[in-house]
Amino acid sequence: MRVSQYAKTIVAGVVAGGTALTVALGDNVLTATEGITTALAILGAFGVYVIPNAPDKPFDR
Numbered sequence: 001m002r003v004s005q006y007a008k009t010i011v012a013g014v015v016a017g018g019t020a021l022t023v024a025l026g027d028n029v030l031t032a033t034e035g036i037t038t039a040l041a042i043l044g045a046f047g048v049y050v051i052p053n054a055p056d057k058p059f060d061r
Helices: 001-028 032-050
Strands: none
Touching: 001 032
């Protein structure tokens, strides 16, 4: 496994989770809703990895 291959995905997950946690911990309390929001932000960022890139040429119709 080459880490460089997954670097953008890892950074996107960390940034999304960090941003959500920063907002969630603004009042120094992490509620269940804020925890779920943080988890969904991380999963959403990692979900981008699963979706393939668009092909170089558009499909002919």
